[in-house]
Amino acid sequence: xxxxxxxxxxxxxxxNNWNSITVAQYLELKSLESEDLVGTQLLLEQIAVLLNxxxxxxxxxxxxxxxxFQILDKLAFLGGEPPSNYIKINTELIPIEFNELVLGExxxxxxxxMDSMENIHIILAILHKKQGKDDWGNSIYEPYNYDxxxxxxxxxxxxxxxxxxxxxxxxxxxxEFMKTYQNLFEDPDVGKELEEEEExxxxxxxxxxxxxxxxxxxxxxxxxxxxxxxxxxxxxTKFNDIFGQKLILVxxxxxxxxxxxx
Amino acid sequence: MIEIKGxxxxxxxxxxxxxxxxSVTKILNDQDTTIIERYIDALYALKLSDDxxxxxxxxxxxxxxxxxxxxxxxxxxxxHRTLExxxxxxxxxxxxxxxxxxAKDLVFIEKSLGDKNNFFSGVLAIVFKRSDLGNKEHYTSxxxxxxxxxxxxxxxxxxxxxIIWISQKLNEKIKTINERPEPTPQ
Numbered sequence: 016x017x018x019x020x021x022x023x024x025x026x027x028x029x030x031n032n033w034n035s036i037t038v039a040q041y042l043e044l045k046s047l048e049s050e051d052l053v054g055t056q057l058l059l060e061q062i063a064v065l066l067n068x069x070x071x072x073x074x075x076x077x078x079x080x081x082x083x084f085q086i087l088d089k090l091a092f093l094g095g096e097p098p099s100n101y102i103k104i105n106t107e108l109i110p111i112e113f114n115e116l117v118l119g120e121x122x123x124x125x126x127x128x129m130d131s132m133e134n135i136h137i138i139l140a141i142l143h144k145k146q147g148k149d150d151w152g153n154s155i156y157e158p159y160n161y162d163x164x165x166x167x168x169x170x171x172x173x174x175x176x177x178x179x180x181x182x183x184x185x186x187x188x189x190x191e192f193m194k195t196y197q198n199l200f201e202d203p204d205v206g207k208e209l210e211e212e213e214e215x216x217x218x219x220x221x222x223x224x225x226x227x228x229x230x231x232x233x234x235x236x237x238x239x240x241x242x243x244x245x246x247x248x249x250x251x252t253k254f255n256d257i258f259g260q261k262l263i264l265v266x267x268x269x270x271x272x273x274x275x276x277x
Numbered sequence: 278m279i280e281i282k283g284x285x286x287x288x289x290x291x292x293x294x295x296x297x298x299x300s301v302t303k304i305l306n307d308q309d310t311t312i313i314e315r316y317i318d319a320l321y322a323l324k325l326s327d328d329x330x331x332x333x334x335x336x337x338x339x340x341x342x343x344x345x346x347x348x349x350x351x352x353x354x355x356x357h358r359t360l361e362x363x364x365x366x367x368x369x370x371x372x373x374x375x376x377x378x379x380a381k382d383l384v385f386i387e388k389s390l391g392d393k394n395n396f397f398s399g400v401l402a403i404v405f406k407r408s409d410l411g412n413k414e415h416y417t418s419x420x421x422x423x424x425x426x427x428x429x430x431x432x433x434x435x436x437x438x439x440i441i442w443i444s445q446k447l448n449e450k451i452k453t454i455n456e457r458p459e460p461t462p463q
Contacts, residue, residue, distance in 0.1 A: 055383040076381060076412070083380040084450045 022082040025074060029065050029089055033097035038136050038178050039171035040064055041097065045132060058087060065090075099183050100176035108143035108169065110181065111156055113188040118265045119258030120159050122239055124185065131186075135178045140166035142181055159259070196266045199273060242269065279344040281337050284329050286320070288344040290437060295397050296429035297323060298437075303393045305345075316342050354438045360405060362427050367405035369439070376442065378404075385421065386443060397440060398428045404439055 030036050036044075043064040052060055059078075063070045070076075078086070116124075120141050127134035127141075140163045144156040170178060246268065247253040257265065278285055278292045287293050293301065300322045305315050316338065320330055356376045359368050370376045378386070382403050389399025402424035406415045414420055428436075 054387045055380060056387070059380060059384060070381075076379075078380040080378040080380060080383060080446065080450075083383065084453070 021074070021077060022085060025062070025066070025078070025082065025086060026089060029062070029086065031089070032092055033176050034100060034102075034174050036065070036097070036175050037172050038139075038175050040067075041175040041178075042133070042136070042171075044093070055083065058083070058090070061090065061093060062086060097175050097179055099180040100174070101180045102174055102177040104143075104170070104173045104177050107145060109146045109156075110142055111144050113142075113185060113192075114263060115156065116262045117159055117259050118243075118262050121262045122258070123163070125189075128182075128186070128189075131182050135175070135182060136167040136170040137163055138185070139170040139173075139178055139181055140164075142185060143170075196270060199266065199269050245272075279341060281341065282329065282332070284325065286325065286341055286344070287323060288341065289347070289349055291349075291432070291434035293433040294429060295401070295431050295433050295436065298433035299394060299397050299429070302396075306393075312342075313338070316345065319345075352438060352441060354441065356438050356442060357435060359408075360428075360431065360436075362431070366408050367424075368408045369404050369406075376404075376439075378443070378446070381416065385416065389425075395425050397433065397436075398425045400440060400443065401425075401428045401431070401436055 044061060047057060047060050047064070050060075059070050059075055062078075063072065063075055066072070066074065068075065124138055124141050127138050131138065141159075143166075146154055146156055149155050243254055243257050244251075246257050246265070279288050280286070287297065290298060301319045304318045304322055307315055307318075310318065317330075320333075320341070356369065358370055358372065358376075359366055361367070385403040386400050389403065390396050392399055399421075402421050405424070405428070407424075410420075
């Protein structure tokens with residue numbers, strides 16, 4: 016009877032699906048993957064995360080094998096990836112229109128999106144803003160000068176599925192956006208085809224080839240810095256102004272400069 | 278047990294200490310050596326004298342191998358509730374209760390089962406708890422290591438039912454998990 020009560024207690028506290036798992040819990044679950052935990056030890060750690068406790072908790076300590084397997088059954092969904100699910104997540108912070116992004120926000124998101132699931136809360140902090148009215152009564156977003164790490168804490172307690180909805184929506188928008196401006200950017204694999212030619216070259220040709228390759232790689236490595244440097248005509252005091260410009264405007268200008276230089 | 282040239286050679290589980298059983302099992306499962314090599318290595322591991330092993334004929338060796346391979350009679354699944362080693366009593370379960378495992382035990386048992394040198398003694402070190410110690414001490418690494426070493430002197434046959442019980446329980450649960458229907462998409 017005591018055991019059954021314990022099991023019912025644990026089962027009732029555990030989530031039934033990804034919708035009941037917060038971003039904070041998801042991040043903790045992800046961090047367990049890097050700790051080389053396996054089997055029962057991993058499962059107990061997962062249970063502890065989902066019960067917001069640790070494995071030394073009496074509740075977890077007293078779990079029997081039969082209870083453990085019932086819990087394992089209930090948590091089978093953890094074996095898959097969380098789905099995306101639209102849920103309105105905050106009354107004060109408004110999801111911004113992606114076309115309203117400024118260059119600085121876009122650069123930051125592109126940085127964090129490289130490990131999107133680890134940075135899911137930070138990306139959301141950039142994509143959600145306070146909204147106000149200007150002197151003329153028009154709706155405006157707050158400027159991008161708030162602390163994104165502090166803001167990201169507000170997104171730790173929302174369902175991870177809702178967070179994924181916004182990440183996927185952003186990525187899908189970004190892919191379309193980049194298609195429009197694809198001719199502006201260097202191919203990240205720049206020089207690859209040249210590399211294959213290297214073995215055929217010798218003497219002066221080889222030196223010239225290596226110089227070209229180095230320049231192309233440096234450009235690719237510092238592509239954002241290079242782009243902004245060009246837009247500011249080398250004046251670093253103007254960098255912040257450029258970061259604050261609407262992304263679409265910046266890309267249109269870059270497109271224009273590109274077309275004029277051809 | 279088989280007797281060759283006046284020497285008693287343990288070949289069945291009831292003849293082995295847990296240490297010998299772990300050692301022989303490890304050697305006989307070594308896929309990198311031939312079957313004959315494995316049995317010769319096992320005989321060395323059983324610490325038979327060099328003189329005896331050097332004089333062993335092919336026929337004697339095949340008799341020993343045959344004895345190793347003789348099927349042991351079916352086990353009576355007697356799970357000894359307590360054992361005594363070094364003046365201390367160790368308990369696997371309380372009087373009047375049935376043996377069961379905690380989830381926490383399984384964490385340690387999984388580790389032991391993966392350790393070819395301690396797969397038996399390491400499991401028993403988790404199953405049997407010293408009755409005068411608390412829960413915290415029971416799981417400390419030094420204490421588990423100490424018990425693992427102590428239990429190696431026990432007879433393998435007496436405690437093998439625990440290994441069977443745990444394997445059956447895990448297999449049964451894994452089977453249930455594998456047979457359950459796929460979760461419906463959310």
